[in-house]
Amino acid sequence: MVIVTLMAISYGAKVSTGILMPLLVVGDIFAISYYRKEVQWHYIKKLMPTMVLGVLLGVYVGERIPALLFKIGMLGIIISSVVFMLYWDSKKEKKVPTHWSFAASFGILSGFTTMIGNLAGAFTSIYFLAHRLPKAAFIGTAAWLFFIINIFKIPFHIWVWETITWDSLTISLKLLPALVAGLVLGVVLVKRIQEHNYRILILYFTLLGSIFMFLN
DSSP: OHHHHHHHHHHOHHHHHHHHHHHHHHHHHHHHHHTTTTOOHHHHHHHHHHHHHHHHHHHHHHHHSOHHHHHHHHHHHHHHHHHHHHHHHHOSOOOOOOSHHHHHHHHHHHHHHHHHHSOTHHHHHHHHHHTTOOHHHHHHHHHHHHHHHHHHHHHIIIIISOOOOHHHHHHHHHHHHHHHHHHHHHHHHHHHSOHHHHHHHHHHHHHHHHHHHHHO
16 A cells, blocks of 8 residues: 555556556565465455456546546545545454445455556455455465456556556566565565454555555
8 A cells, every 4th residue: 555655656646557567466476376375265256256347447437537636536545445444443243244245346346446546455455354364365365366357457557548668667677676575574574463463554554555645
């Protein structure tokens, strides 16, 4: 959440989505390799169909709105997702709805927000946290989910939005060494973070991202 916000501030909301895409795919590959035994496919199967629909909706909307409105939309997504995450985490009764519409709603929201600004983390986090996934299963399942959906998004970034170009790839390549260092650091830190603190950390990172976006 924080890096998405900082990239949007540095390069512009829409342009930054194309710069981040190759880095996200590299991160996904690293995560699915390291946490390959932790993935829970039934959650991915529930989210994926409507998530694809959400991506297509995001492509359509993102192509037709001006840059300022795009940034405002990203800010609105971050703030609303923070509020919803805090609400869900504060609920005394956290029985997960079993109706198909629960997964469908989060799938569409996740697909739309991941296309608009690589911001689906908040909504998938709510979904996985609601199901009480342990942190390793949380990371492994989310990694496979976003690896598949990010590969699906790439053609739209290249040929529809034209946010992945040779220039954007040059910037992505320059950021790659720092990304690898961050991936290794992430593995070390996750081992040291307790389950309850992991939930809180995700909430705080999402909130921090919204503050950065709001101030800029």
